[in-house]
Amino acid sequence: MSRIDGSLHDSPCANTGPGTAIPPSTCEEIHTVDPVPLYLVPQVVTAWVKRHGRAVSEVHVKRGGRHMYAVSVVVRE
Numbered sequence: 001m002s003r004i005d006g007s008l009h010d011s012p013c014a015n016t017g018p019g020t021a022i023p024p025s026t027c028e029e030i031h032t033v034d035p036v037p038l039y040l041v042p043q044v045v046t047a048w049v050k051r052h053g054r055a056v057s058e059v060h061v062k063r064g065g066r067h068m069y070a071v072s073v074v075v076r077e
Contacts, residue, residue, distance in 0.1 A: 027077050028057065035068035048073045 033044050041061055049056050058074035 029075050029077065031073045031075060033071040033073070035064050035070050037067055038069055041069055041071060044071050045073075048075075 031048070036044055045059055048059070052073075052075050055076050056073060057076050058072075060072040060074075062070045062072070064070055
């Protein structure tokens with residue numbers, strides 16, 4: 001406990017702040033697909049799920065320029 005402006009506050013956690021994100025473990029692989037148009041995103045995701053099944057743990061879709069989207073898939077091994 002510490003005092004801030006005369007009030008008693010809990011000390012901040014030691015694991016908060018920048019740089020605390022856990023990098024992917026060695027048992028996960030991140031695959032990035034070349035940018036695709038929006039209408040092809042479902043087909044790309046479906047192809048990865050068919051190929052790796054339940055090993056797909058995350059799918060990230062990020063908008064790029066000119067209506068193109070980058071798809072990243074995290075696969076557990």
